[in-house]
Amino acid sequence: MADLLSRLLAERDWILADGATGTNLFNMGLASGEPPELWNTDHPDKVRALYRGWVEVGCDLFLTNSFGSNAARLKLHGAQARARELSRVAAELAREEADRAGRPIVVAGSMGPTGEIMAPMGSLTHEAAVEIFHEQAEGLKEGGADVLWVETISAVEEFRAAAEAARLTGMPWCGTMTFDTAGRTMMGVTPAQLATLVEKLPNPPIAYGANCGVGASDLLRTVLGFVAQGSERPIIAKGNAGIPKYEHGHIHYDGTPELMADYAVLARDCGARIIGGCCGTTPDHLARMREALETTPPGPRPSLEEIAARLGAFSSPGDGSGTDTAQRPERARRRRRG
Amino acid sequence: MAEEDDELILSELDDEELVQQMHDDLYDGLKEEIEEGVRILLERGWEPYKVLTEALVGGMKIVGDDFRDGILFVPEVLLAANAMKAGMAILKPLLAETGAPKVGKMVIGTVKGDIHDIGKNLVAMMMEGAGFEVIDLGINNPVENYLEALEREEADILGMSALLTTTMPYMKVVIDALVEKGIRDNYIVLVGGAPLNEEFGRAIGADAYCRDAAVAVETAKQFIARKHNQMAAG
Numbered sequence: 001m002a003d004l005l006s007r008l009l010a011e012r013d014w015i016l017a018d019g020a021t022g023t024n025l026f027n028m029g030l031a032s033g034e035p036p037e038l039w040n041t042d043h044p045d046k047v048r049a050l051y052r053g054w055v056e057v058g059c060d061l062f063l064t065n066s067f068g069s070n071a072a073r074l075k076l077h078g079a080q081a082r083a084r085e086l087s088r089v090a091a092e093l094a095r096e097e098a099d100r101a102g103r104p105i106v107v108a109g110s111m112g113p114t115g116e117i118m119a120p121m122g123s124l125t126h127e128a129a130v131e132i133f134h135e136q137a138e139g140l141k142e143g144g145a146d147v148l149w150v151e152t153i154s155a156v157e158e159f160r161a162a163a164e165a166a167r168l169t170g171m172p173w174c175g176t177m178t179f180d181t182a183g184r185t186m187m188g189v190t191p192a193q194l195a196t197l198v199e200k201l202p203n204p205p206i207a208y209g210a211n212c213g214v215g216a217s218d219l220l221r222t223v224l225g226f227v228a229q230g231s232e233r234p235i236i237a238k239g240n241a242g243i244p245k246y247e248h249g250h251i252h253y254d255g256t257p258e259l260m261a262d263y264a265v266l267a268r269d270c271g272a273r274i275i276g277g278c279c280g281t282t283p284d285h286l287a288r289m290r291e292a293l294e295t296t297p298p299g300p301r302p303s304l305e306e307i308a309a310r311l312g313a314f315s316s317p318g319d320g321s322g323t324d325t326a327q328r329p330e331r332a333r334r335r336r337r338g
Numbered sequence: 339m340a341e342e343d344d345e346l347i348l349s350e351l352d353d354e355e356l357v358q359q360m361h362d363d364l365y366d367g368l369k370e371e372i373e374e375g376v377r378i379l380l381e382r383g384w385e386p387y388k389v390l391t392e393a394l395v396g397g398m399k400i401v402g403d404d405f406r407d408g409i410l411f412v413p414e415v416l417l418a419a420n421a422m423k424a425g426m427a428i429l430k431p432l433l434a435e436t437g438a439p440k441v442g443k444m445v446i447g448t449v450k451g452d453i454h455d456i457g458k459n460l461v462a463m464m465m466e467g468a469g470f471e472v473i474d475l476g477i478n479n480p481v482e483n484y485l486e487a488l489e490r491e492e493a494d495i496l497g498m499s500a501l502l503t504t505t506m507p508y509m510k511v512v513i514d515a516l517v518e519k520g521i522r523d524n525y526i527v528l529v530g531g532a533p534l535n536e537e538f539g540r541a542i543g544a545d546a547y548c549r550d551a552a553v554a555v556e557t558a559k560q561f562i563a564r565k566h567n568q569m570a571a572g
Binding site for chain 1: 407416477502503505506507511532535542
């Protein structure tokens, strides 16, 4: 039998994902610098409340509070031995809240980056990265996640390692990268490269796409970059609710629920099938996004000009297509050594 | 390009050509070539500080500009930084001996809960290249680390970095602690990291947000100059 996410995708034109985990937990009192994942055992009531928020406003899929529950990140807090446990509990709490909803809701086991640079540029080997992700994935599986949700990745090597961990766990998965540097990831990956990469993996994800980054406009430009590759695989759009500002003692994202509702409709018109928010996106935003998706008839694919006019200007002239931006100059090589 | 043109011997270049070539080699992250270039310039009697600023920092400025403009990305910048570091390793002991000008002292670190240090390392290296003394606290720093190092080192500048939206508010925690202790105005506070912006930097009480390493160096120099002017006037 197909997994729940695949079934929902077969039945529906679009699926509403959730919003932010970290920034919403801050609003519930999480102290900056503290790992959100420890709350799975220290404050399960608050983590449940976060999950319930998504269920109540009509999300079809939400992520577990396990973004950083891998050994590499938990090491900062001396909690590396708890990677599997914290991942499992994150999924258990989510499973219970999802099952209580009375409609099918996908529990997506969030897996964020290790935070380390992979070999050969950095010190983290493929094998070590697979092990780190695999441990987390096993925990999420034990806790009852329907699908693994690899997110905020910037390097091809790390994406591959997470994919392999999903394969070892025997779980379906989804994967998104963060395109925040002149239309590419900070490691230079273009939307087209990700679209090509997912098709070459031995276990391709159910869906792939973009999350986080710099605002709603940029994210949709990235989605158009995926669509241009012509792949049939469902595309994920999970953009931030604007950009972060510091107001009255806490972080506030300047994207209103109205703007995110517009973003959601445009994301669908761009070709995204799984639509949600990332940092700064609250249940209020999601409620408006659901309403807009349900009441606005599908429209033609928007142009870049229309996206900028409705959601705000792009952060960079380069769209990551590799043809538009200034290119790396051909430097006169005056020397080559054997 | 013809084969014979490819066989280029660094030591046969005149000073100007060699510096140009080193800029290219830095751009391409060629560590050994940079080391060789540094040695040749020193043998020709260049002051270590001149080698540093003209050959290395000048080259990294190009790398930094192209990173800012979305032409280079992190992998290329890391390679370039590695090559620069190799050149710096030769120059560092000599700079100490020759009493090269010290522009100021900076304490820098990634905030608590955050392990991302690519940007911070680049800033540290570029600052060193520009003549600053840099105390690098590494990653995952609680308030106490910053306070203790600032005091111990009698630093001029505090630099903080964060890559995550969940850790960037911690910069405010550190700045608030400085304010509480009545020492905020003793330091120039610079912040940076992918999710930040200028408005955020201002709102949390930093002196400036620096979008990349090259901007950090320029900003630090400006603030230090201003500080000196104030002292001269006072």
